[in-house]
Amino acid sequence: MNPDVLTPLEADPYVIQAENLTRFFGDFLAVDHVSFKIKPGEVVGYLGPNGSGKTTTIRMLLGLLLPSAGSASVLGYDVVSQSELLRARVGYMSQKFALYFELTVRENLAFYAGVYGIRDRARIEEVIDLVGLRGLENQRVSGLSTGWRQRLALATAIVHEPRLLFLDEPTSGVDPRARRAFWDLIYGLVEQGVTALVTTHYMDEAEYCNRVGIMRNGRLLAFDTPSALKIEALPGLAWDVLLDADPETGDQVSSLPLLHALNALQTCPCVLRAGLVSDHLRAITPPEITQLSFQEALQQIGLTGVRLEVVEPTLEDVFLALAV
Amino acid sequence: MILIEALHLQRSFGETQAVQDVSLQVSAGEIYGLVGPDGAGKTTTIRLLCGALKPKDVPELAPVIRISGFDVLRQTEQARANIGYLPQRFSLYEELTVLENIRFFAEARGLAAAEWQPRCMEILNFVGLSEFINRRAGFLSGGMKQKLGLAAALVHRPKVLLLDEPTTGVDPVTRQDFWQLIIRLVGQAGLGEQGIEGDASANTSGTAVLISTPYMDEAARCTRIGFMSDGKMIREGTPSQIRSLLEGRVLELTGAPLPLLRRLVQADPDVEDVQMFGDRLHIRVRSGQAEQVDERLHRRIPEGGGQVNRLRQIPPQLEDVFMSLLETPQ
Numbered sequence: 108m109n110p111d112v113l114t115p116l117e118a119d120p121y122v123i124q125a126e127n128l129t130r131f132f133g134d135f136l137a138v139d140h141v142s143f144k145i146k147p148g149e150v151v152g153y154l155g156p157n158g159s160g161k162t163t164t165i166r167m168l169l170g171l172l173l174p175s176a177g178s179a180s181v182l183g184y185d186v187v188s189q190s191e192l193l194r195a196r197v198g199y200m201s202q203k204f205a206l207y208f209e210l211t212v213r214e215n216l217a218f219y220a221g222v223y224g225i226r227d228r229a230r231i232e233e234v235i236d237l238v239g240l241r242g243l244e245n246q247r248v249s250g251l252s253t254g255w256r257q258r259l260a261l262a263t264a265i266v267h268e269p270r271l272l273f274l275d276e277p278t279s280g281v282d283p284r285a286r287r288a289f290w291d292l293i294y295g296l297v298e299q300g301v302t303a304l305v306t307t308h309y310m311d312e313a314e315y316c317n318r319v320g321i322m323r324n325g326r327l328l329a330f331d332t333p334s335a336l337k338i339e340a341l342p343g344l345a346w347d348v349l350l351d352a353d354p355e356t357g358d359q360v361s362s363l364p365l366l367h368a369l370n371a372l373q374t375c376p377c378v379l380r381a382g383l384v385s386d387h388l389r390a391i392t393p394p395e396i397t398q399l400s401f402q403e404a405l406q407q408i409g410l411t412g413v414r415l416e417v418v419e420p421t422l423e424d425v426f427l428a429l430a431v
Numbered sequence: 432m433i434l435i436e437a438l439h440l441q442r443s444f445g446e447t448q449a450v451q452d453v454s455l456q457v458s459a460g461e462i463y464g465l466v467g468p469d470g471a472g473k474t475t476t477i478r479l480l481c482g483a484l485k486p487k488d489v490p491e492l493a494p495v496i497r498i499s500g501f502d503v504l505r506q507t508e509q510a511r512a513n514i515g516y517l518p519q520r521f522s523l524y525e526e527l528t529v530l531e532n533i534r535f536f537a538e539a540r541g542l543a544a545a546e547w548q549p550r551c552m553e554i555l556n557f558v559g560l561s562e563f564i565n566r567r568a569g570f571l572s573g574g575m576k577q578k579l580g581l582a583a584a585l586v587h588r589p590k591v592l593l594l595d596e597p598t599t600g601v602d603p604v605t606r607q608d609f610w611q612l613i614i615r616l617v618g619q620a621g622l623g624e625q626g627i628e629g630d631a632s633a634n635t636s637g638t639a640v641l642i643s644t645p646y647m648d649e650a651a652r653c654t655r656i657g658f659m660s661d662g663k664m665i666r667e668g669t670p671s672q673i674r675s676l677l678e679g680r681v682l683e684l685t686g687a688p689l690p691l692l693r694r695l696v697q698a699d700p701d702v703e704d705v706q707m708f709g710d711r712l713h714i715r716v717r718s719g720q721a722e723q724v725d726e727r728l729h730r731r732i733p734e735g736g737g738q739v740n741r742l743r744q745i746p747p748q749l750e751d752v753f754m755s756l757l758e759t760p761q
Binding site: 155156157158252253276279280281282283284287290298308310311314334363365366369382383384385386421422423426427430431 | 648
């Protein structure tokens with residue numbers, strides 16, 4: 108490994124500094140005065156609904172898109188005036204993996220190594236081992252599953268040993284096993300000193316991040332650790348609302364009662380918001396609500412036959428509280 | 432009433448056996464979740480069900496596909512008239528408006544204006560796009576495009592909905608909306624004459640939904656789940672039947688630091704697998720060993736310099752089962 112990977116930039120204590128980053132597309136304000144700082148070695152989850160400005164923010168940080176207003180530096184380089192220097196030093200994995208389908212795994216890597224001026228063949232072999240593609244190096248990309256393509260896309264983003272990685276929805280469309288394996292790889296890189304900014308729609312993945320930013324309509328609504336967000340961004344208590352299941356099978360006979368219960372919950376005056384979670388419902392209430400008062404309130408609107416349990420909120424609860 | 436019936440589906444592409452002797456049935460009012468790793472054969476199965484692909488004809492195990500009673504292989508037109516299909520990459524016309532897209536899909540289905548026009552606003556209302564009928568599809572967000580895809584698949588009042596990973600790449604808010612729509616659909620009378628907002632108690636025919644998804648929390652709210660791997664249907668059952676495969680074998684651990692905890696847990700001889708689940712670890716242990724492992728970890732983790740906040744046996748989740756099924760040779 109290049110020793111550079113291990114040393115954080117001394118000149119700048121932050122790997123990313125964004126100040127009032129703003130971008131218009133015509134009249135449309137895609138990114139609205141976004142400011143944050145990221146320290147070396149952090150894994151930052153960047154969340155938000157489709158179209159909330161996540162990818163636009165990343166493209167500005169990569170110097171691929173000019174900000175309409177505001178400024179940012181990445182690895183100490185200005186995103187406007189030093190974008191080429193910056194791009195040579197960061198890794199970027201886009202939503203649509205940019206791979207050559209007719210080339211083999213090794214040829215794709217050699218191509219990207221060449222783009223970054225890496226001549227060392229040993230580095231290519233090292234990356235093949237690192238991402239677990241050994242044995243597939245002579246296979247064409249067209250014959251690989253999404254999970255393997257994802258690993259190759261990561262390999263092409265790290266072949267030049269960047270100390271900062273931008274990963275834009277890297278796990279979209281891959282199965283649960285491949286998602287876990289992918290995060291193990293990311294954490295392996297982070298242990299070597301790499302910093303990562305990751306966008307994802309999987310809230311369980313965001314739980315692994317040191318800090319999480321949540322965007323909506325171009326604005327960064329919150330930026331903190333997962334545990335702090337659950338306290339700050341959620342107004343009250345999180346409840347699991349479980350419907351009585353079929354006594355014999357333990358299953359919902361149909362999911363329709365779930366929906367009726369959800370509709371009822373949404374009309375309950377003490378429920379701030381309600382939604383589907385796995386095979387049951389989640390309700391957020393003000394902190395003063397007790398098991399008894401909640402049960403009574405539900406009976407008054409005719410919702411009976413449910414069990415209530417206070418649970419630890421998840422980032423999905425935080426996301427839904429902020430994003431809707 | 433069985434609306435989707437498939438027997439002995441087989442299909443290969445070159446050397447690859449994409450689907451091997453898959454059979455399944457889905458009744459009215461059911462949501463059937465098709466899950467499995469990439470390349471398991473889920474998309475091929477869905478394409479076989481809707482008649483976009485032909486199954487291999489094996490004389491001794493003849494394939495059968497019936498949709499709403501019609502034979503997809505022989506009564507293709509009647510069968511297709513009962514199918515709403517949302518492919519993984521749904522292609523709408525970006526330069527057409529929402530309404531024009533619906534019109535296109537309706538007319539491609541052979542519906543006359545008198546049939547689709549009254550229906551169309553009802554559907555767009557249902558999926559929450561009625562305010563956007565004149566917006567060009569290219570200017571819709573990702574979630575709205577998926578809803579337009581669903582609307583297009585519903586325009587001819589199908590009894591059977593085949594949805595291929597409709598929520599992949601979709602944010603949690605839109606996933607919530609999308610699922611609420613699906614649940615409402617299966618509860619209704621076949622999207623039939625009573626209309627989408629029809630009275631669920633008048634349900635005589637009902638809709639059957641088959642949906643593939645990489646999200647295990649979505650699979651958990653399906654009526655039944657089919658788990659595919661390497662082209663085969665390796666497990667089928669209700670969510671609780673599938674979860675019970677690992678009954679008594681999953682421990683949940685919270686504490687710090689997680690990487691150290693993971694290494695310490697992996698070193699236990701009766702631990703089969705350790706996975707991160709958000710901010711905690713799920714530990715799968717050998718059958719009958721949960722108490723011994725629990726007791727040992729309570730000792731060994733502090734000895735190894737880690738901290739245990741909580742260690743307890745939990746009901747297995749579908750994702751635990753997913754991981755374990757992929758390891759077990761079938």
